[in-house]
Amino acid sequence: MQTLQSIELRDGQVWIIDQTLLPGTLEHIRIDSVNQMFEAIQSLRVRGAPAIGVAAAFGVWIGVRDAAGQSGADLWPHLEQVSERLISARPTAVNLAWAINSLRQDLALHLDDSASDFKGRALSLALDLMRNDVQTCIRIGEHGAALLHDGMTVLTHCNAGGMATVALGTALAPIYVATQRGQHIEVFADETRPLMQGSRLTAYELSRAGIPVTIICDSAAPAVMQSGRIEAVFVGADRVAANGDVANKIGTYGLALAARAHNIPFYVAAPISTIDFNTASGSDIVIEERSEAEVLQPFGQQTAPEGVRAYNPAFDVTPAHLVTALITEQGILRGIDAQSMASLRSKRMPVADH
Amino acid sequence: MQTLQSIELRDGQVWIIDQTLLPGTLEHIRIDSVNQMFEAIQSLRVRGAPAIGVAAAFGVWIGVRDAAGQSGADLWPHLEQVSERLISARPTAVNLAWAINSLRQDLALHLDDSASDFKGRALSLALDLMRNDVQTCIRIGEHGAALLHDGMTVLTHCNAGGMATVALGTALAPIYVATQRGQHIEVFADETRPLMQGSRLTAYELSRAGIPVTIICDSAAPAVMQSGRIEAVFVGADRVAANGDVANKIGTYGLALAARAHNIPFYVAAPISTIDFNTASGSDIVIEERSEAEVLQPFGQQTAPEGVRAYNPAFDVTPAHLVTALITEQGILRGIDAQSMASLRSKRMPVADH
Numbered sequence: 093m094q095t096l097q098s099i100e101l102r103d104g105q106v107w108i109i110d111q112t113l114l115p116g117t118l119e120h121i122r123i124d125s126v127n128q129m130f131e132a133i134q135s136l137r138v139r140g141a142p143a144i145g146v147a148a149a150f151g152v153w154i155g156v157r158d159a160a161g162q163s164g165a166d167l168w169p170h171l172e173q174v175s176e177r178l179i180s181a182r183p184t185a186v187n188l189a190w191a192i193n194s195l196r197q198d199l200a201l202h203l204d205d206s207a208s209d210f211k212g213r214a215l216s217l218a219l220d221l222m223r224n225d226v227q228t229c230i231r232i233g234e235h236g237a238a239l240l241h242d243g244m245t246v247l248t249h250c251n252a253g254g255m256a257t258v259a260l261g262t263a264l265a266p267i268y269v270a271t272q273r274g275q276h277i278e279v280f281a282d283e284t285r286p287l288m289q290g291s292r293l294t295a296y297e298l299s300r301a302g303i304p305v306t307i308i309c310d311s312a313a314p315a316v317m318q319s320g321r322i323e324a325v326f327v328g329a330d331r332v333a334a335n336g337d338v339a340n341k342i343g344t345y346g347l348a349l350a351a352r353a354h355n356i357p358f359y360v361a362a363p364i365s366t367i368d369f370n371t372a373s374g375s376d377i378v379i380e381e382r383s384e385a386e387v388l389q390p391f392g393q394q395t396a397p398e399g400v401r402a403y404n405p406a407f408d409v410t411p412a413h414l415v416t417a418l419i420t421e422q423g424i425l426r427g428i429d430a431q432s433m434a435s436l437r438s439k440r441m442p443v444a445d446h
Numbered sequence: 447m448q449t450l451q452s453i454e455l456r457d458g459q460v461w462i463i464d465q466t467l468l469p470g471t472l473e474h475i476r477i478d479s480v481n482q483m484f485e486a487i488q489s490l491r492v493r494g495a496p497a498i499g500v501a502a503a504f505g506v507w508i509g510v511r512d513a514a515g516q517s518g519a520d521l522w523p524h525l526e527q528v529s530e531r532l533i534s535a536r537p538t539a540v541n542l543a544w545a546i547n548s549l550r551q552d553l554a555l556h557l558d559d560s561a562s563d564f565k566g567r568a569l570s571l572a573l574d575l576m577r578n579d580v581q582t583c584i585r586i587g588e589h590g591a592a593l594l595h596d597g598m599t600v601l602t603h604c605n606a607g608g609m610a611t612v613a614l615g616t617a618l619a620p621i622y623v624a625t626q627r628g629q630h631i632e633v634f635a636d637e638t639r640p641l642m643q644g645s646r647l648t649a650y651e652l653s654r655a656g657i658p659v660t661i662i663c664d665s666a667a668p669a670v671m672q673s674g675r676i677e678a679v680f681v682g683a684d685r686v687a688a689n690g691d692v693a694n695k696i697g698t699y700g701l702a703l704a705a706r707a708h709n710i711p712f713y714v715a716a717p718i719s720t721i722d723f724n725t726a727s728g729s730d731i732v733i734e735e736r737s738e739a740e741v742l743q744p745f746g747q748q749t750a751p752e753g754v755r756a757y758n759p760a761f762d763v764t765p766a767h768l769v770t771a772l773i774t775e776q777g778i779l780r781g782i783d784a785q786s787m788a789s790l791r792s793k794r795m796p797v798a799d800h
Contacts, residue, residue: 292749311697314699314762343663388661390744404663
């Protein structure tokens, strides 16, 4: 089974897969500046909550690397500025801020280090985040695989696969693990308008891995559920509130309603770093609104009449009561509410100690 | 308020608006042969259950007009052949068969007429169907307008407007009537993948009529409902079963589930000719599956990886219990089930007597 790594360090340079070019072209691009990383995140060249967390951490390192100064303290104002800029690239995924703040917290204790040591430490922390993400996804996959059985057909939305993390993914990780164990799992993938991450990315990585995948229009999912062909829904998350409400790609909420209507389990897979314990409930989550052009001019072609407006929220909020279980690197959590979620609070994977 | 007529007879020739070119180009095309009408229906140049019924009736007339013979009896085998061909153009909308069978039933009593009279009668019947459709939509609009109030915001899916009928529409007719009465109604229009009838046609005709319309991705509708901005959903129907189950554009079922979850009334507007009393329930309705290319290559651009399959049902079935009311030319029917539906059976508008 062949999986891809969305972010890599090669010979001291950061490379990402430019996901906007998939599935037509698999191209790695080198990121040399903070501006370039900011643009890559905002334009969804790198996307998916866990992946943009890691990408942003490398972005902070690049910013620090290229700054002048004798000590950590000299570099600090620059680090702060770069951090704020990268956090602002996309407002909904909490991993972005979480990853950057992990770096900041650690580096704040090393202001007396030489500039060279400080820069080396920033790189080392970013690499740790990347390695941790890979490990986290493997654990999510192993826990989640217990929810699958041979011959099962599942539905997924957007891309919560290897392309949304460093590798393997969150919602797709259980499918990869079950497949590696010899089970036959089939997937229906919502195409995921407006940016088609389902057909462009999920179908791409699943078919590369030899997993049978059928693409449907987002609006067809309830009918496919009604037909009895779907045994479970697996999605990722961009932010999970303290009470278990889930912000994820627009369309997730409708899927959760349809799954409930058909008694189909609805699973959300996400690393604990995606949980924002400072956000009480879904109604407190800032939902990114993206450009109208994504809706009105799909693939550069004007499909709507000139002058008509569009509303393009990138995410929606699924209330916790519609989530059958949350799959994290720590296991499977059922009965999701503020109390059960609190049990995960102490289990965030710390940035490794140096 | 400016509305369009999707099908017209001008100087003895049938013209339709080629809806595949909208909203970029408003072009009327002349239909000169049965093959051309078949292609126009199958390719959705003319679409919408009521409109394709009327279009098919004109198609039967064109077929009869161009056939050789001395009498109605001579033309009959040709009429039968043409009818079967046109009915096969699209399987789900019952109006197609209903309109053609209306013509057949009447013409079967006129086999002794001269060929010229028989042809004239076929044209006259098609024209009656067209005029009846216009009147039916006006009545649907007047009945449905009672469900609207000034300042209301509604959601619609696909195009059940003037472009789906001869003029005015079904689901949009109440909105047009309320607007004509001076009420301010705003509309959220689902773009309606894969063929974008919502952004291409609904937004086009509403904005032409000066009605504020906002386009959203289909998958955003549940989130917009959750936000509290939608006070009612209005959709059309391609076939309504005897028990009130509704086949309509793919995505309708998910909307109905989301509307129910938010206690938003879900209205289906359709002429009584859309009710198929020979189909007991939704599970007996044949759902047209259209080409995978509509999903995999939107607007001619390959978005999915080569070799990956798509499943592309054109319609889904909303169970009657999710329908708040059915709006027909006879009024508003609530409490929809086989019994209440039966009350509409005697009320089909007959093809006018000659």
